[in-house]
Amino acid sequence: MKRKPSGWAGRTCLAVSLALSPLLLSSVTTLAAPAGGEPPVSAIDSYLVQAMDSTALPGMSVVVTHQGEVVYAGGYGHDSAGEPVTAHTPMRVASVSKSFTAMAVMTLVDDGRISLDEPVARQLPGFRMADSRSGRITVRQLLNQTSGLSDATIDIREAESASSLAGYVASLDTGTLAAEPGTRWAYCNANYEVAARLVEVASGARFGDYLRQRVFGPLGMSDSTVGDRVVRPARGFNSLFGVWVARPELRDVPYGSGAGGVVTTATDVGKWLISQTGNGPQLVTPRSLNTMHASSQVRDYGMGWGRETMDGTSLLVHSGNLFTYTAVEAIVPGTGYGFAVMTNSASLYDDAYEILAGLVAISQGRTPTVPGGWRQRIELTLGLVAFVAAMLGGLGVVRSRRWANRRTGSPAWRIGLRLAPGLLPLPLFAGCPTLISFLMNGRTVTWEQLTYFAAPLTFAVAVAAAAGTVTTVLRLLGLRSIASTR
Incomplete structure (x- = not known):
């Protein structure tokens, strides 16, 4: 699936625009935050109303959790059919899907059917490349994005035209590696498509079916799926000089993409965030959960989660950018808070990340900065x-x-x-x-x-x-x- 890069790489797309934009000046307003404790729903809602007004996004859904409870879940704006966006509106979450794929792999690691530190080639028949070093790529390196796989050294267009995950993996046979496995971090969707295929082989089930059985189902995420066949979101929007234009997503993926295929809702993501903070139903052992959240030796990126510092607070974060949808999720291990912001739009600037930063500030009793219309x-x-x-x-x-x-x-x-x-x-x-x-x-x-x-x-x-x-x-x-x- 052709999609915008997520997280750190995704925000790099602003560089060329900013280079052309000497007139860009920061303009923000502030909102008083609660004086400690769990933020009241009114404070969150007031902030989000202001954020929607200042960013002029067409639609957005948001969820905030704290330890084992959902503090807030709601929606704003409308979809392409003119229907109000709610906490139950299906949203494509793009590369946020990677954290779900990593979880699927770790359930099989706990079951003894996948080994993190054994070469992928020994566990996944059909995985071969025109580079002998690929035989040394481990499952851990796939999930840490340190395998050496890179868009620059594989035919990503051919791979993403495959009709199945098996076909995707087979298409990599002419590719090479950009670096020795385990030595360099490079964000590449192929890592998670290979991991998703490994889930299929190890479990004997289609990737989407396995996620429903072992991840979505146990958490009660009844409105979540992989791909658009079961739950089809409305068209998303692109911004063209201030006008939001409804457009179909660039390409529907016929296979269950492990890199960006999850469709879910704010209500369901709340259940996911609670589990990720170690509360509620647990899908893997505490050790495996910690492994997912731990950075590799090469980069502050774990398994479907990146570690960032926001105003002195350490967070686990992952963004997702398709061509008509944008999403970001975060948890604060130190406080047990979880956050997700999902929008049915995509543009040159990712407002979702800034909105999430404001929610983090509110959770800490600080005054949030309302996004200023960049x-x-x-x-x-x-x-x-x-x-x-x-x-x-x-x-x-x-x-x-x-x-x-x-x-x-x-x-x-x-x-x-x-x-x-x-x-x-x-x-x-x-x-x-x-x-x-x-x-x-x-x-x-x-x-x-x-x-x-x-x-x-x-x-x-x-x-x-x-x-x-x-x-x-x-x-x-x-x-x-x-x-x-x-």
């Missing part, structure tokens, strides 16, 4: 870039003949220097997928994907490239016309 500012800046480029392009077209007259007789090298600035946006536009892939730490990005979450950026660069190219061509034609008449 998405709107980014898109306004890109809109201005497109407008100015179009105006300059129009002016260049009108004056192209005059420009040619003034340069007639000039040396070719000087004319070339004069024309070069107008052509600069063209290679930038042509190289957009490569540039964005680089900024996203090597994640594969396609043109089709750039018409979704990055539509305002793609449009702005396209307008600049078109304006510069048309102006340059007309100037050259003017020079040629003048030369031919002499």
Whole structure:
């Protein structure tokens, strides 16, 4: 499944937008927080109402848990059918799915049917690559994202066109590794697709069925599934210069994706967060739960959870970004709090993470910062870039003949220097997928994907490239016309 990177890599996608946005200035408002203890529902609701207003998201569902209780679960806004979003609205949670996949693997580890530190190749028939080092990849390294698998060294497009997890794994046979297993961290969805296939082989059940039997079912997550066949969310939204456009997700995955296929609700995620803090029904032993949450020796990333520090508080966090949905989950091991924010939209800026940060602040009796509309500012800046480029392009077209007259007789090298600035946006536009892939730490990005979450950026660069190219061509034609008449 082609999807935006999540977590740290996902937020890197802002870099190119911010580079074009010198007008971006932070603007926030604050909300008084409760003075200790569990935050009242009214404080959370008031904050979320303000957050919805400041971010202008189309829809959002949220859950907050504390130890063994759900403190708050609710929804805001609407879906693409105009229905109100509630705590029971199905949401795609993208790469947040990885924590569920890791849990499925750990249940089989506890059952003795998977070994964390044995090579995957010994436990998963059909897993082979054109790199002898792949035979040393362990299950632990898959879940820690330290296997050496990378979008840059495997044919991710072919893999994600597979009709089954078995086909996905088979497609990796021509790939190589970017590093020796266990030596480098690289976020790659293939790690969790291989892990999901391992679950199928070790359990004898389809991945989605196993999750329902051993993860969703025991926790009472009755509205959760893998893929869209059982529970189909409404279309999500993309933001195009401040207008939310309802669009189908880029591609429905025919196989039960372990990297990003979970569809769930705020109510169900609340049960999951309670279990992840060691309360309520437990799916694995305490030792296995700690193993999932522990960072590897290479990076502060465990198994479907990353460790971050937010205002001095250590959290376990994982974000998820598809092309029309965004999600983030977090737990605070020190206090037993859990949080999840899910939105039915995707854009150049991830508001869900900032909203979650405000919920963490409220839980600690601090004053939360209400998100200040960075998405709107980014898109306004890109809109201005497109407008100015179009105006300059129009002016260049009108004056192209005059420009040619003034340069007639000039040396070719000087004319070339004069024309070069107008052509600069063209290679930038042509190289957009490569540039964005680089900024996203090597994640594969396609043109089709750039018409979704990055539509305002793609449009702005396209307008600049078109304006510069048309102006340059007309100037050259003017020079040629003048030369031919002499």
